[in-house]
Amino acid sequence: MTGPYLLPAHLDPAQPRYQASFAVEVGGRRVTAHAGQTVAAVLMSLGLTSWRESGGRGRRRGLFCGIGVCAECVLVVNGTPGVRACLRSVEPGDVISTRGLGERR
Structure with a gap:
């Protein structure tokens, strides 16, 4: 490793901090999430890149x-x-509504 910002893999902040996993509901289906993940991380791990529409133009x-x-x-x-998916950490049993958006097409 070189450079001041590189970390060993076990300290990588992009990886779940704990190995504990649990179920959450995303858009009506039950999925596995890991402790320390944000809601956005769970959605992105499912391949969901959008989960709402803008007010005016859709x-x-x-x-x-x-x-x-x-x-x-x-x-x-x-x-x-109004929950910001990038800031909120998932918790066991969370019910996350995608409002029907973001499904793989």
């Missing part, structure tokens, strides 16, 4: 900035609207 929206600034990734988690 354009697909999903993860954009990934740091909670833009609000493009908002969705409904456990009945609460």
